[in-house]
Amino acid sequence: MTAPALVALAHGSRDPRSAETIAALVDEVKGMRPDLTIEKAFLELSRPSFQTVVDRLVRKGHDEIVVVPLLLTEAYHAKVDVPRAVAEATARHEGLRITTTDVLGLEPRxxxxxxxxxxxxxxxxxxxxxxxxxxxxxxxxxxxxxxxxxxxxxxxxxxxxxxxxxxxxxxxxxxxxxxxxxxxxxxxxxxxxxxxxxxxxxxxxxxxxxxxxxxxxxxSDPLGAHPELARTVLARYAVGAVELVPV
The missing domain is CATH 3.40.50.1400 (Rossmann fold)
Incomplete structure (x- = not known):
């Protein structure tokens, strides 16, 4: 049984440093779980877009995806933009199951x-x-x-x-x-x-x-690509993957 794909979904920015940092963070995640299919995606302003990544995963045969929002707070992007993007993707692909995890959040770690x-x-x-x-x-x-x-x-x-x-x-x-x-x-x-x-x-x-x-x-500089953030992404993914298991 193939594990669900992990899509790390960031907001996106016109600043190329932002996409570079997200790519580095996702590379950290991939290094920790080379057995998983892990992709980065953006809601807007950066590439690849979320819809493009979902289309690519579906073409490769994936029918289950766990979306981990790379957001620090449960604000507008988490409550509106992410659900809207997920709803659009599932509407376009019959049989595709997508679950969205909690955001990275503001944990003491x-x-x-x-x-x-x-x-x-x-x-x-x-x-x-x-x-x-x-x-x-x-x-x-x-x-x-x-x-x-x-x-x-x-x-x-x-x-x-x-x-x-x-x-x-x-x-x-x-x-x-x-x-x-x-x-x-x-x-x-x-x-x-x-x-x-x-x-x-x-x-x-x-x-x-x-x-x-x-x-x-x-x-100080922003948080950036740090192993602790990568571990948080994988912790969110683990919960989301369990939610996709049929009861």
């Missing part, structure tokens, strides 16, 4: 990656002292998604015994620059910003620019 990226940024900027942190994320019109980021920020602050503020690159206040200036208004001068983004692109770049303009001493 992400803090290990945040810390790694932050150490890299502090070393590059030659910073040895911090008195505040900002956790920068994309932001959403979905309040629950923003609250999830704020919870992770509080957990991160407790981990390092430092005050932390969640900031957002779009759709919700405060922006990273505002968060940095608020800390500076309290007399704090050594403020670093962590990029809670999966891959580079316009929003991470904008968050970085605003943070540095406001006086941040360091801004």
């Amino acid at each position: 992400l803090l290990e990656i945040l810390d790694l990226r932050m150490r890299e940024a502090l070393k590059q900027s030659r910073v040895r002292e911090l008195d505040a942190l900002v956790l920068a994320a994309a932001g959403s019109s979905d309040a629950m998604a923003n609250q999830a980021v704020a919870r992770l920020a509080r957990l991160w602050g407790t981990r390092h015994k430092l005050p932390v503020t969640a900031a957002f690159a779009s759709a919700a206040p405060p922006a990273t620059g505002e968060a940095v200036r608020a800390f500076r208004g309290e007399g704090r001068r050594h403020i670093a910003v962590a990029s809670l983004f999966l891959a580079p692109g316009f929003l991470p770049d904008r968050a970085r620019e605003l943070a540095l303009e406001a006086g941040a001493v360091a801004v």
Whole structure:
């Protein structure tokens, strides 16, 4: 019995660095499970598209697919865009079964990656002292998604015994620059910003620019292709594959 194919589905970006990062992450996943059929796909702006990948898998004889959304929060893309794309694919292919897993999410294990990226940024900027942190994320019109980021920020602050503020690159206040200036208004001068983004692109770049303009001493790179993220993708896949098993 052939295992379901795994499609790692990202949003997509006009920035080529984003697709390169997603490709590197999917390569990490493939290295951990060379026995599986694993494909990357994008909802828009990057290639290959989700529909193209599904068509290719069907031509190869796959009739079961587990879609793992490469998203950090349960916001609009997860709730609307992904289900719409899956519904379109299943409507075009009779007999095709697709299940969609939970998003990657904001689990505490992400803090290990945040810390790694932050150490890299502090070393590059030659910073040895911090008195505040900002956790920068994309932001959403979905309040629950923003609250999830704020919870992770509080957990991160407790981990390092430092005050932390969640900031957002779009759709919700405060922006990273505002968060940095608020800390500076309290007399704090050594403020670093962590990029809670999966891959580079316009929003991470904008968050970085605003943070540095406001006086941040360091801004970390996005999470990128990390083995912990690859393991999370496979954990999501395992649950989805079980859901496809006939009862």
